[in-house]
Amino acid sequence: MADVTPRPLRTAEVIAVGSELLGATRVDTNSLFLAERLGSIGIELRAKAVVGDNRGDLAALFRQASERADVVILTGGLGPTDDDLTRDVVADVLGRPLEEDAEIVARLRQRFASRGLRMPEVNRRQAQVPRGATVLANPNGTAPGLLIEQNGRLIVLLPGPPREVQPMFESLITAWLEPRTGRERLHYLRVFVTGRTESHVEEAIQPIYSPWRTADPPVETTILAAPGQIELHFTTRSSDGAAARAMLDKVRDAIVAALGEDVFSVDGRPMEVVVGEMLQAAGLTIAAAESCTGGLTLSRLTDVPGSSAYVRGGIVAYSNDVKASALDVPPHLIASHGAVSEPVAAAMAAGVRGRLGADVGIGITGIAGPDGGSAQKPVGTVALALDGPGGYARARTVWLPGGRSQVKMLASQAALDMVRRALMQDAAVRRR
Amino acid sequence: MADVTPRPLRTAEVIAVGSELLGATRVDTNSLFLAERLGSIGIELRAKAVVGDNRGDLAALFRQASERADVVILTGGLGPTDDDLTRDVVADVLGRPLEEDAEIVARLRQRFASRGLRMPEVNRRQAQVPRGATVLANPNGTAPGLLIEQNGRLIVLLPGPPREVQPMFESLITAWLEPRTGRERLHYLRVFVTGRTESHVEEAIQPIYSPWRTADPPVETTILAAPGQIELHFTTRSSDGAAARAMLDKVRDAIVAALGEDVFSVDGRPMEVVVGEMLQAAGLTIAAAESCTGGLTLSRLTDVPGSSAYVRGGIVAYSNDVKASALDVPPHLIASHGAVSEPVAAAMAAGVRGRLGADVGIGITGIAGPDGGSAQKPVGTVALALDGPGGYARARTVWLPGGRSQVKMLASQAALDMVRRALMQDAAVRRR
Numbered sequence: 059m060a061d062v063t064p065r066p067l068r069t070a071e072v073i074a075v076g077s078e079l080l081g082a083t084r085v086d087t088n089s090l091f092l093a094e095r096l097g098s099i100g101i102e103l104r105a106k107a108v109v110g111d112n113r114g115d116l117a118a119l120f121r122q123a124s125e126r127a128d129v130v131i132l133t134g135g136l137g138p139t140d141d142d143l144t145r146d147v148v149a150d151v152l153g154r155p156l157e158e159d160a161e162i163v164a165r166l167r168q169r170f171a172s173r174g175l176r177m178p179e180v181n182r183r184q185a186q187v188p189r190g191a192t193v194l195a196n197p198n199g200t201a202p203g204l205l206i207e208q209n210g211r212l213i214v215l216l217p218g219p220p221r222e223v224q225p226m227f228e229s230l231i232t233a234w235l236e237p238r239t240g241r242e243r244l245h246y247l248r249v250f251v252t253g254r255t256e257s258h259v260e261e262a263i264q265p266i267y268s269p270w271r272t273a274d275p276p277v278e279t280t281i282l283a284a285p286g287q288i289e290l291h292f293t294t295r296s297s298d299g300a301a302a303r304a305m306l307d308k309v310r311d312a313i314v315a316a317l318g319e320d321v322f323s324v325d326g327r328p329m330e331v332v333v334g335e336m337l338q339a340a341g342l343t344i345a346a347a348e349s350c351t352g353g354l355t356l357s358r359l360t361d362v363p364g365s366s367a368y369v370r371g372g373i374v375a376y377s378n379d380v381k382a383s384a385l386d387v388p389p390h391l392i393a394s395h396g397a398v399s400e401p402v403a404a405a406m407a408a409g410v411r412g413r414l415g416a417d418v419g420i421g422i423t424g425i426a427g428p429d430g431g432s433a434q435k436p437v438g439t440v441a442l443a444l445d446g447p448g449g450y451a452r453a454r455t456v457w458l459p460g461g462r463s464q465v466k467m468l469a470s471q472a473a474l475d476m477v478r479r480a481l482m483q484d485a486a487v488r489r490r
Numbered sequence: 491m492a493d494v495t496p497r498p499l500r501t502a503e504v505i506a507v508g509s510e511l512l513g514a515t516r517v518d519t520n521s522l523f524l525a526e527r528l529g530s531i532g533i534e535l536r537a538k539a540v541v542g543d544n545r546g547d548l549a550a551l552f553r554q555a556s557e558r559a560d561v562v563i564l565t566g567g568l569g570p571t572d573d574d575l576t577r578d579v580v581a582d583v584l585g586r587p588l589e590e591d592a593e594i595v596a597r598l599r600q601r602f603a604s605r606g607l608r609m610p611e612v613n614r615r616q617a618q619v620p621r622g623a624t625v626l627a628n629p630n631g632t633a634p635g636l637l638i639e640q641n642g643r644l645i646v647l648l649p650g651p652p653r654e655v656q657p658m659f660e661s662l663i664t665a666w667l668e669p670r671t672g673r674e675r676l677h678y679l680r681v682f683v684t685g686r687t688e689s690h691v692e693e694a695i696q697p698i699y700s701p702w703r704t705a706d707p708p709v710e711t712t713i714l715a716a717p718g719q720i721e722l723h724f725t726t727r728s729s730d731g732a733a734a735r736a737m738l739d740k741v742r743d744a745i746v747a748a749l750g751e752d753v754f755s756v757d758g759r760p761m762e763v764v765v766g767e768m769l770q771a772a773g774l775t776i777a778a779a780e781s782c783t784g785g786l787t788l789s790r791l792t793d794v795p796g797s798s799a800y801v802r803g804g805i806v807a808y809s810n811d812v813k814a815s816a817l818d819v820p821p822h823l824i825a826s827h828g829a830v831s832e833p834v835a836a837a838m839a840a841g842v843r844g845r846l847g848a849d850v851g852i853g854i855t856g857i858a859g860p861d862g863g864s865a866q867k868p869v870g871t872v873a874l875a876l877d878g879p880g881g882y883a884r885a886r887t888v889w890l891p892g893g894r895s896q897v898k899m900l901a902s903q904a905a906l907d908m909v910r911r912a913l914m915q916d917a918a919v920r921r922r
Binding site (some may be wrong): 093261280348359461 | 613632653779780792861895898
């Protein structure tokens with residue numbers, strides 16, 4: 059074990075090696091797993107890269123990463139074939155000769171023999187080890203991992219397949235990383251907002267988060283526009299978990315005070331979970347009548363484990379005569395107001411509530427596009443309604459941007475948000 | 491337009507900017523789209539990177555990429571807020587001052603005004619342009635794109651959201667990239683298979699694709715296990731489009747001959763599009779009764795533009811009494827067979843077909859988990875049924891792996907595949 063230094067490991071970069079990962083259909087799932095596990099022990103993933111099986115490109119990326127990060131993790135390119143370059147390139151950049159490891163050769167031969175096979179000679183490449191490296195056993199494949207300490211940094215070479223990477227990385231964390239991360243951890247706060255644009259959220263909260271950026275420890279802020287919600291991500295690094303939590307709680311309270319009911323989640327729960335928990339707390343059941351959203355709202359509500367306790371079901375009425383026959387929408391309403399209108403949405407909400415015996419009914423009717431829009435009701439026009447106990451009712455119309463699937467997503471979000479606001483604001487809807 | 495050189499554009503690198511993209515839950519989908527579109531005009535994506543909102547890291551990555559690649563594409567970090575650094579960093583590395591573009595400011599003000607809003611002052615940041623850059627209009631958002639030519643290379647700055655990136659990149663290809671590429675193009679074939687495991691597909695097709703690997707030009711093969719389908723991706727690079735197409739057609743025909751009806755798509759169309767087109771061709775309408783899938787099957791069917799021509803609608807019956815009251819499932823069937831059983835699925839299919847007046851009804855009832863499983867019917871048990879014209883009926887039970895959302899996805903895939911196989915195999919179901 060050469061030159062161990064007491065410097066704590068704080069930052070990491072990941073390089074995924076393999077031309078196939080640059081295609082149009084491949085996602086590097088390893089880096090998602092690595093990001094989460096690194097974050098959990100307080101190591102920040104600063105950058106990740108994907109590079110093809112090209113010696114020059116890989117050498118350049120690796121050299122730069124190893125000058126920046128405390129931990130550099132390379133995945134892939136450890137196979138037995140000519141285009142598996144990771145071992146060679148890393149040894150070269152670090153100036154360490156490759157040497158054959160007799161124990162790895164023996165283990166490889168045994169692995170093949172146990173399946174009644176002779177080891178192909180090409181597999182000897184997998185026994186090449188940069189001088190001074192520690193070999194990491196791979197219970198699920200032929201390519202062993204390698205760990206190299208150099209100038210207080212850790213260089214980790216892992217195979218490509220996720221089922222080989224994951225168990226190897228877990229033992230690496232226990233044996234090598236966590237003992238050297240120091241006591242600092244990353245602490246997170248996620249606040250989700252709906253009903254405002256990104257820039258209006260930014261304008262409202264900029265005076266709040268700005269001072270925290272220079273606090274001790276500083277709180278970093280990221281604002282992200284996701285479909286149907288603005289996400290605020292706050293991160294701080296501290297060895298005092300209670301103090302960090304208290305700080306993030308203050309940030310959270312200030313944000314909620316500034317944005318009010320537009321904040322729907324302060325702990326990362328998505329809208330369908332928030333609404334589900336509110337329904338369950340109020341002892342209410344729900345049913346949905348959907349036209350343009352085509353079942354998406356119900357599908358999101360039922361993504362939540364345990365949702366059968368409060369979801370009665372729903373009716374997807376894609377054609378006007380189904381709206382009449384399955385939801386009791388009076389045909390004269392459609393004739394006089396059009397299928398996309400608040401009166402029709404309200405009749406759908408009342409119809410599904412009655413038909414399925416739910417406490418709360420919602421109705422969604424709109425134009426998801428790309429066809430079907432008009433000058434008066436362009437694509438993206440969606441009428442939403444809620445029908446509740448004791449004659450409680452709400453309706454609104456929204457104009458949503460984007461293509462067909464985005465309109466569906468945003469309409470279902472607006473419908474769920476309507477339920478949320480009704481449950482927050484009106485005791486009436488909570489009284490069965 | 492400075493220093494245009496005749497050098498053809500052959501290589502590209504993509505840098506996605508945004509700390510949120512380094513988290514454990516975010517995937518950079520833009521780079522998949524960019525890889526495919528670049529490949530289609532013969533530009534090879536050599537590397538891609540994701541970097542947080544950190545000035546130093548972004549500058550280092552951008553500087554290196556711009557020394558290697560003919561085209562460097564940066565996505566994200568063009569928003570109006572303090573942590574949107576891409577414009578600043580690129581201007582800095584290229585040594586070009588930032589200047590406010592009056593036309594962009596005017597367009598931004600107009601965009602806000604058209605929605606009855608005042609432009610927040612922070613949005614002026616989005617009008618900052620490195621000297622000499624070409625502004626790329628963004629029809630779907632506030633952040634314009636930027637294009638800079640420097641030393642014969644193209645530097646492209648695009649916003650983050652995919653629906654903003656895609657139209658901008660399409661016009662960029664037409665106006666700037668394609669005229670400057672050589673004659674070689676990448677050609678793709680995608681074949682989707684269902685009903686077999688990845689290793690069984692691999693075993694069946696390995697003798698087919700192996701010889702093509704050493705053909706001239708070679709055809710590269712990638713096998714990818716996606717939820718509910720095995721995807722086969724074949725790629726070849728050639729300046730002779732007709733010859734490449736003919737070669738890929740031969741590969742396609744051999745794969746279809748080997749895998750038969752398990753191949754459901756040879757052109758990238760997803761299952762819901764394939765089934766929709768078959769229904770439309772047969773002049774049939776469909777309705778779905780869903781329990782465990784909670785509306786997902788209908789939502790997928792209605793993701794397809796024009797699906798209102800053949801989708802009547804559906805009923806999500808999450809509780810047993812809704813199965814009886816809204817779908818006419820006889821309560822004694824549930825009592826004797828259980829809610830998750832082929833007789834109940836068949837009654838649901840017949841019920842929704844009758845209630846909504848569709849030609850084909852499907853019924854899906856199962857246990858999505860995490861709770862509700864038993865020794866006899868574990869989590870993942872799903873009964874599927876189809877009810878068609880003239881007494882035509884089918885039912886089957888499947889046992890699906892994975893968590894709640896994967897079981898939902900796989901069950902909806904199996905239900906749609908049941909419709910597909912029925913329409914392929916049985917003239918009866920096509921005769922109304």
